Amino acid sequence: MDIIRTTRELQERADWVRAQGRKIALVPTMGALHPGHLSLIQCGREKADEIWVSIFVNPTQFNQPEDFEGYPRTFEVDAESCRAAGVDVIFAPTPDQLYPNGAQTWVEVGDLADPLCGASRPGHFRGVTTVVSKLFLAARPHVAVFGEKDFQQLAVIRRMTRDMGFGIEIVGGPTLREEDGLAMSSRNVRLGPRARKQAQVIIRAIRQAERNIAGGERSTASLLEAVHKTIEEASLASVDYAELRDPDSLTEAPGKLVGPTLLALAVNFAPDPDGQGAAVRLIDNRVLLQSRQTDGES
Ligand code: PAF
Numbered sequence: 001m002d003i004i005r006t007t008r009e010l011q012e013r014a015d016w017v018r019a020q021g022r023k024i025a026l027v028p029t030m031g032a033l034h035p036g037h038l039s040l041i042q043c044g045r046e047k048a049d050e051i052w053v054s055i056f057v058n059p060t061q062f063n064q065p066e067d068f069e070g071y072p073r074t075f076e077v078d079a080e081s082c083r084a085a086g087v088d089v090i091f092a093p094t095p096d097q098l099y100p101n102g103a104q105t106w107v108e109v110g111d112l113a114d115p116l117c118g119a120s121r122p123g124h125f126r127g128v129t130t131v132v133s134k135l136f137l138a139a140r141p142h143v144a145v146f147g148e149k150d151f152q153q154l155a156v157i158r159r160m161t162r163d164m165g166f167g168i169e170i171v172g173g174p175t176l177r178e179e180d181g182l183a184m185s186s187r188n189v190r191l192g193p194r195a196r197k198q199a200q201v202i203i204r205a206i207r208q209a210e211r212n213i214a215g216g217e218r219s220t221a222s223l224l225e226a227v228h229k230t231i232e233e234a235s236l237a238s239v240d241y242a243e244l245r246d247p248d249s250l251t252e253a254p255g256k257l258v259g260p261t262l263l264a265l266a267v268n269f270a271p272d273p274d275g276q277g278a279a280v281r282l283i284d285n286r287v288l289l290q291s292r293q294t295d296g297e298s
Pocket of ligand 1: 028029030056058061131132150153
């Protein structure tokens with residue numbers, strides 16, 4: 001496994017691999033790798049001959065400096081996990097490789113990036129789509145894999161890839177969950193022990209919504225009221241957003257649900273009352289009213 005630090009070297013490697021007729025799959029990450037990332041690596045492996053992972057904590061997608069500074073950075077452990085997973089190349093650039101001095105060019109998606117995380121984290125998706133474009137140009141992959149936990153990010157990246165004509169196949173990897181149902185995320189380790197326990201309210205709220213749907217409930221207002229009620233049972237949790245939207249356009253769902261509908265949640269957790277842990281925002285989602293399960297439960 002090679003660790004490459006410059007875009008130029010990565011591009012040369014990509015040209016060399018492509019010249020041999022071999023396919024590259026890229027898994028872009030911000031490190032702090034967990035089994036969810038390893039499953040994305042596995043998805044990539046099934047689609048290509050070489051599997052490349054980028055590890056870069058992208059400053060432009062954080063709208064709060066303390067979130068950027070506190071984001072877990074575990075490069076040595078990540079490199080070991082990649083080696084064990086048979087990764088061929090890690091791309092771990094320094095910020096100046098992706099943002100040369102004075103950089104002032106952005107890649108920005110329109111309406112799809114406006115609601116949900118776009119509304120509660122202004123500028124977030126502009127940072128994501130800009131860095132992902134740069135990673136695509138550096139790695140020149142045939143395939144790129146992103147987690148379905150970040151549902152809107154996946155939709156925005158698919159749109160950007162299509163609109164910009166990158167010619168890269170975007171693959172979504174299913175959300176992996178902890179035993180109690182919490183979606184795996186690099187941010188989970190920042191929760192205090194009490195907040196970590198309470199974080200299972202997110203999946204509880206999602207499953208409650210599924211049960212309500214199965215029981216015939218179709219009212220958007222009633223479904224969302226139940227979601228709020230479940231999450232508010234946890235003393236350290238507060239709902240950032242809980243919304244029902246069209247899974248393709250991300251426009252608001254009608255008052256009465258008629259077809260597949262995205263339930264998208266973002267929940268803020270406070271540090272534990274004894275000061276352990278940090279303030280952490282977690283997201284999760286489920287497409288309701290479709291037969292396909294997305295959390296590996298069935
Ligand atoms: O999902 C992530 O970890 C990041 O948003 C990504 C896609 C690596 C861009 O920095």
